[in-house]
Amino acid sequence: MLLCQVDFLPQWRRAAQKCVCTWRSCEVLACLQWLCSHPVPVSFRLCFKDFFIHKFKAVLGKNRIIFPGEKVLLAVSGGPSSCSMLRQVQEGLSQKANKKLRFVPGVAFIDEGAAIGQSVEERQRTVAELQAVFQATGFPFYILPLEQVLDLPASVVATNPSPSEQPASAYKAAVHHFVETDGSNFPRPQEPKKTLLPRVQESHTLMLQQLLGSVKTLTAREELLNTLRQHLLVHTARTEGYSKLMLGDSCTRLAVKLLTSISLGRGAQLAQDTGFSDSRYGDIILVRPMRDYSAKEVAYYNHLFTVPYVVIPSVDTKTVDKASIQRLTESFVTKLQTDFPSTVSTIYRLTSEKLQTACRKRSGADGCDRCLLCLCSLDTAVGESLTHTGVTVHITVLHFSFIYKQGCT
Amino acid sequence: MPVQCSSCSEKRAVLKRPKTGHSLCKECFFWAFEEEIHQTIVSAKLFKTGESVGIAASGGKDSTVLAHVMKVLNERYSYGLELMLLSVDEGITGYRDDSLETVKRNQQQYELPLKIVSYEELYGWTMDAIVKQVGLKNNCTFCGVFRRQALDRGAIMLKVDKICTGHNADDVAETVLMNVLRGDIARLRRCTTISTDSENEGVVPRCKPLKYAYEKEIVLYAYFKKLDYFSTECIYSPNAYRGYARTYLKDLESVRPSSIMDVIHSGENLSVREGVKMPVQGTCSRCGYISSQKLCKACVLLEGLNRGLPKLGIGKHHRFHDKILSQQPLTEEEERKLKAVDF
Numbered sequence: 001m002l003l004c005q006v007d008f009l010p011q012w013r014r015a016a017q018k019c020v021c022t023w024r025s026c027e028v029l030a031c032l033q034w035l036c037s038h039p040v041p042v043s044f045r046l047c048f049k050d051f052f053i054h055k056f057k058a059v060l061g062k063n064r065i066i067f068p069g070e071k072v073l074l075a076v077s078g079g080p081s082s083c084s085m086l087r088q089v090q091e092g093l094s095q096k097a098n099k100k101l102r103f104v105p106g107v108a109f110i111d112e113g114a115a116i117g118q119s120v121e122e123r124q125r126t127v128a129e130l131q132a133v134f135q136a137t138g139f140p141f142y143i144l145p146l147e148q149v150l151d152l153p154a155s156v157v158a159t160n161p162s163p164s165e166q167p168a169s170a171y172k173a174a175v176h177h178f179v180e181t182d183g184s185n186f187p188r189p190q191e192p193k194k195t196l197l198p199r200v201q202e203s204h205t206l207m208l209q210q211l212l213g214s215v216k217t218l219t220a221r222e223e224l225l226n227t228l229r230q231h232l233l234v235h236t237a238r239t240e241g242y243s244k245l246m247l248g249d250s251c252t253r254l255a256v257k258l259l260t261s262i263s264l265g266r267g268a269q270l271a272q273d274t275g276f277s278d279s280r281y282g283d284i285i286l287v288r289p290m291r292d293y294s295a296k297e298v299a300y301y302n303h304l305f306t307v308p309y310v311v312i313p314s315v316d317t318k319t320v321d322k323a324s325i326q327r328l329t330e331s332f333v334t335k336l337q338t339d340f341p342s343t344v345s346t347i348y349r350l351t352s353e354k355l356q357t358a359c360r361k362r363s364g365a366d367g368c369d370r371c372l373l374c375l376c377s378l379d380t381a382v383g384e385s386l387t388h389t390g391v392t393v394h395i396t397v398l399h400f401s402f403i404y405k406q407g408c409t
Numbered sequence: 410m411p412v413q414c415s416s417c418s419e420k421r422a423v424l425k426r427p428k429t430g431h432s433l434c435k436e437c438f439f440w441a442f443e444e445e446i447h448q449t450i451v452s453a454k455l456f457k458t459g460e461s462v463g464i465a466a467s468g469g470k471d472s473t474v475l476a477h478v479m480k481v482l483n484e485r486y487s488y489g490l491e492l493m494l495l496s497v498d499e500g501i502t503g504y505r506d507d508s509l510e511t512v513k514r515n516q517q518q519y520e521l522p523l524k525i526v527s528y529e530e531l532y533g534w535t536m537d538a539i540v541k542q543v544g545l546k547n548n549c550t551f552c553g554v555f556r557r558q559a560l561d562r563g564a565i566m567l568k569v570d571k572i573c574t575g576h577n578a579d580d581v582a583e584t585v586l587m588n589v590l591r592g593d594i595a596r597l598r599r600c601t602t603i604s605t606d607s608e609n610e611g612v613v614p615r616c617k618p619l620k621y622a623y624e625k626e627i628v629l630y631a632y633f634k635k636l637d638y639f640s641t642e643c644i645y646s647p648n649a650y651r652g653y654a655r656t657y658l659k660d661l662e663s664v665r666p667s668s669i670m671d672v673i674h675s676g677e678n679l680s681v682r683e684g685v686k687m688p689v690q691g692t693c694s695r696c697g698y699i700s701s702q703k704l705c706k707a708c709v710l711l712e713g714l715n716r717g718l719p720k721l722g723i724g725k726h727h728r729f730h731d732k733i734l735s736q737q738p739l740t741e742e743e744e745r746k747l748k749a750v751d752f
Contacts, residue, residue: 265671
């Protein structure tokens with residue numbers, strides 16, 4: 001369908017011969033911005049929808065990481081990006097064409113009300129809203145209060161070996177097999193269980209709040225929350241039998257994360273923190289299919305196609321710019337983006353094409369030491385800046401005035 | 410109750426170190442600052458005994474402190490180096506001519522030989538004339554590229570073995586951030602190295618002994634030692650892209666002071682995927698300087714200035730190299746695009 005047969009886009013007449021599916025992302029955005037002040041014609045809506053869905057399937061198809069029939073857990077925070085991802089998966093699974101997505105999804109939501117200091121009623125209200133959204137999709141879902149992280153076994157911080165090395169060639173064979181058997185051998189999506197809202201003990205909530213309160217800076221608190229969140233998700237995926245975890249980070253969010261990681265000293269782990277796939281846990285692979293969408297595109301899609309989402313505050317909501325490094329970076333990137341519209345896409349391209357993990361995982365023997373909390377390979381080998389940090393500390397601790405006096409006579 | 414120095418505990422503390430937050434007296438601070446630079450030099454093996462070293466001096470705080478500390482350490486630890494001052498005159502009235510007076514005073518104070526090279530004698534253009542043609546947005550590119558070559562040419566004239574520049578930790582961190590924002594993977598790999606390769610014949614290797622010294626500490630050192638330096642910003646710099654990275658870094662430092670070292674550490678540990686195209690070092694066919702393409706950037710920029718096409722060096726220009734080398738005129742369309750300058 002050629003959108004652009006419609007004459008209502010005067011400035012895009014030059015591009016009018018192509019269908020919007022071949023437009024670049026920035027062109028689509030500019031067009032949408034123009035349309036904000038004009039009624040959106042139906043033909044454009046449908047074309048934009050195709051464009052959006054096409055990108056989702058393209059990123060999954062290009063990377064060939066999700067095998068047909070696999071169980072994939074979608075981590076939904078309730079925000080626009082992850083709810084959009086949920087809708088994409090729904091759309092992708094429901095299509096009758098042979099380009100249908102072929103995995104078995106489940107949904108996980110982590111209730112972090114304890115971290116923000118919400119009351120029990122507020123938390124239940126939010127959870128009820130989201131439960132309605134999840135039930136409408138028909139996928140099995142798990143509502144996990146963050147307090148569950150206190151009961152996790154130590155095995156969550158271990159890298160399990162992946163069940164089988166699945167090279168790219170196996171993907172084609174698996175698809176072929178699936179198409180031949182018509183998918184009858186693969187597990188069907190389960191009927192959603194009647195999930196009751198889990199009860200949380202008040203002592204657990206207090207313990208969690210104490211843990212988070214013992215961290216002095218907001219930066220460190222946010223990092224800790226990230227780690228706890230990831231551990232809980234990985235554990236849930238492992239216990240419920242999922243082999244992949246989909247995160248809903250958009251391009252803008254990942255660009256901010258990249259700059260934050262650099263500012264925190266996590267340069268060596270950049271490729272894993274912000275790349276498309278993250279295999280540090282071994283048996284569970286984290287995938288980020290929304291990384292090609294900027295926050296604006298997601299917002300437009302949600303608005304045009306009424307995707308339901310819930311606004312939930314986080315620890316840095318309504319704080320000043322300099323409250324934490326994450327908050328500072330977010331305001332910096334969004335401000336820079338207004339002056340230089342290619343900022344986010346340039347930063348994003350850096351990770352997608354040019355960076356890799358520092359230490360490649362070797363199957364079997366543990367090739368490199370890993371950090372206990374984030375499971376990335378350590379970067380504490382004695383290099384220049386680390387020698388220097390050691391020297392700085394060493395010098396200021398020593399009593400050296402005596403040596404100084406000797407030396408300068 | 411006055412705070413005692415946390416190191417010697419004898420004297421009263423007069424300052425709080427930006428890097429570590431320790432309260433120190435003057436002598437302990439001087440000692441810590443100088444000793445860290447000494448450790449940087451020793452662990453990175455920046456110099457060999459008997460080498461002659463050119464100190465790039467602009468009259469500003471970094472290069473003045475560098476000259477002072479190098480002189481002090483050279484005597485204290487007997488590096489055996491022969492030190493010289495090298496200065497570049499870009500031709501910016503009201504800024505560079507004043508700072509050059511400071512450098513001349515430094516020469517007398519430290520008793521080091523001095524050589525000044527100017528853009529006028531090397532390229533035939535001063536920065537004032539360049540800004541008149543280019544405008545205020547991209548002029549830092551011209552200045553930076555020309556200065557690099559000017560320093561190398563000056564070093565060859567002085568016959569030194571190495572150049573050392575006053576780049577401090579804040580500069581290196583800003584460069585890392587700038588290269589991330591620009592997506593420049595090739596520069597990202599090279600910008601955190603403390604000294605450049607010394608394989609090529611025509612290029613003098615350069616190093617950054619102050620790489621791990623915070624800018625705030627350099628200012629404190631210069632202030633307490635009462636060093637003579639010139640402290641005004643370049644008049645053409647307000648619109649530079651680096652300003653954004655600098656504001657962000659200053660904010661980061663106020664949230665967490667160790668961020669500067671963290672950024673440098675991240676930059677050093679970034680690993681690039683195999684197969685990403687990296688530029689290969691060659692030589693410029695016109696002037697013989699090092700270049701990764703047929704013509705070095707300085708030659709392209711100069712060509713643009715001489716032909717009245719100020720945008721020639723900005724943006725992608727490698728397809729013009731052949732035309733420039735063979736002295737062909739550019740087509741109408743190309744000329745029109747390159748001439749457009751927005752003020």
